[in-house]
Amino acid sequence: MMRLLASLLALAAMLWAPGAQAHKASDSYLNLTVEGARIEGRWDIALRDLELAVGLDADGDGALTWDEVRARHGAIAAYALTHLKLSAGGADCPLQVTQQLVDSHTDGAYTVLMLQGACAAPVETLAVGYTLLAELDPQHRGLLALRHGAATSSGILGPDNPRPQLQLAEPAGWRQFLEYAKQGVWHIWIGVDHILFLLSLLLPAVLLYRDRQWVGREGFRSAGMDVLRVVTAFTLAHSLTLTLAALGVLALPSRLVESAIAASVIVAALNNLRPLYQRGRVLFAFGFGLLHGFGFASVLADLGLPQGALLLSLVGFNLGVELGQLAIVAVFLPLAWRLRKGLFYRRVVMLGGSVAIALVAAIWLAERSLDLQLAPWSRAFA
Structure with a gap:
């Protein structure tokens, strides 16, 4: 249990670290x-x-x-x-x-x-x-x-x-498929804004909001089904727009997409403080998931798609994103379930974590929408 608490505190420290980069690491x-x-x-x-x-x-x-x-x-x-x-x-x-x-x-x-x-x-x-x-x-x-x-x-x-x-x-088609699947796993794991959006939706999955307070669920099956619905909606949505954008069917300005992704993280996190759409979290996950798909597409554009195996590589990248996402869920859900009835989870992890996520995402939103670079080394040229 102490190792678990240390891991959670390390995660909180990472979220508060100055200069943390959204969407990808170095x-x-x-x-x-x-x-x-x-x-x-x-x-x-x-x-x-x-x-x-x-x-x-x-x-x-x-x-x-x-x-x-x-x-x-x-x-x-x-x-x-x-x-x-x-x-x-x-x-x-x-x-x-x-x-x-x-x-x-x-x-x-x-x-x-x-x-x-x-x-x-x-x-x-x-x-x-x-x-x-x-x-x-x-x-x-x-x-x-x-x-x-x-x-x-x-x-x-x-x-x-x-x-x-x-x-x-x-290379053979299957090798292209496996290579792009590996790329997909890597990019969901370094896509901090996507991960924080997903975690903001998952944090209340093991809780119920009653009488203006969060309480732990009694049945694991109901929590698991809630997670399944949210993750499925998010997956379907970003898979759709990732595919359409990668194939050149749809395109949105990068600044608009990245700003909207940051805004989605803020809204998802703040909703955990005082839920307004608890029953509509699935629709919320789907709606904002469409925007997150454009974010994944920008990463895929940097990698490029081989014309000789375009569809197979696209499917591989998408599958990799989903496998990386499921790995996060597989780690999160058992831990959250075990801690759900304690004050530490409800107040520190759920409420404190949601506030930290919202603040970090607010910095991203200011940087992206106003073309600011709040970290000195990444400011635009004077």
């Missing part, structure tokens, strides 16, 4: 195209990460300017190329940075490194050595999309997969 996006022995690419790295690695804010005022970033172009390129090594047939494929640009992702500003390189012979298997931020952030990952002709391969680069060997022949 990622970079590496897109490589191989034609024969020639390699071209684009590497998007967050400026907040480069500030930690090489220092960008020369005057220390917390606001990055274009001049400050441009003055560090040499250091940025040197640091990046030191942490990315390509090889084929046992020989290195030297890379160089031909241009540096700036782009915006949903979590802030990124530098864009345009890459060129060549191997000694036409590439059949490409080895990718990736150690970016390994000395600073063990949770950092690189999201790789490798294109060769009509085929696209993807992978997650990091400490647990620092040097993958990628075959350039078009």
Whole structure:
């Protein structure tokens, strides 16, 4: 029980930690195209990460300017190329940075490194050595999309997969399916705003609101059915819009989607303080789940979908998201059920946790809707 309490307190501390990022943890996006022995690419790295690695804010005022970033172009390129090594047939494929640009992702500003390189012979298997931020952030990952002709391969680069060997022949459909399923699991686990929305809906599942107070349910079956209804509604909704957006049928502005997702987290959390729609939580999960699907689609757009196995890869990613979601439910529900009748769960976890979630989501909403960057290292260029 003490370990359980410690875990819950650690979760609360994480929610209150300053500068916590919504939607995803520290990622970079590496897109490589191989034609024969020639390699071209684009590497998007967050400026907040480069500030930690090489220092960008020369005057220390917390606001990055274009001049400050441009003055560090040499250091940025040197640091990046030191942490990315390509090889084929046992020989290195030297890379160089031909241009540096700036782009915006949903979590802030990124530098864009345009890459060129060549191997000694036409590439059949490409080895990718990736150690970016390994000395600073063990949770950092690189999201790789490798294109060769009509085929696209993807992978997650990091400490647990620092040097993958990628075959350039078009991978079998089942391998594409499994790879995108793994990507889906990873992205629901790092999608903090999606997780907090889901937890806000699940927290009252083991309780009933009677006489203006929360009390523990008596039957596990009723709690399980409530969770099943909420999760199913959320799953159906975001699966629908994820599919439509990934196929290019529907599209919404990124800022609108991300702002609405933050607002959904606030509403779901505040409803736990004084329920207004307890019986309508299923419809609420479905309605806001439609918006969350667009959020997942933006992640999938960064990864890219292989045209030769588009539908299979899309299904794999969607299934991975659901498996990651079910893993969260499988951990949450037994713990919540065991604690449901104690004051700790009802007051600290349920009410205190909901307040913490709402406050964090309010910061996200301000950042996203007003184009603010409340964390100094991610402020827009002056």
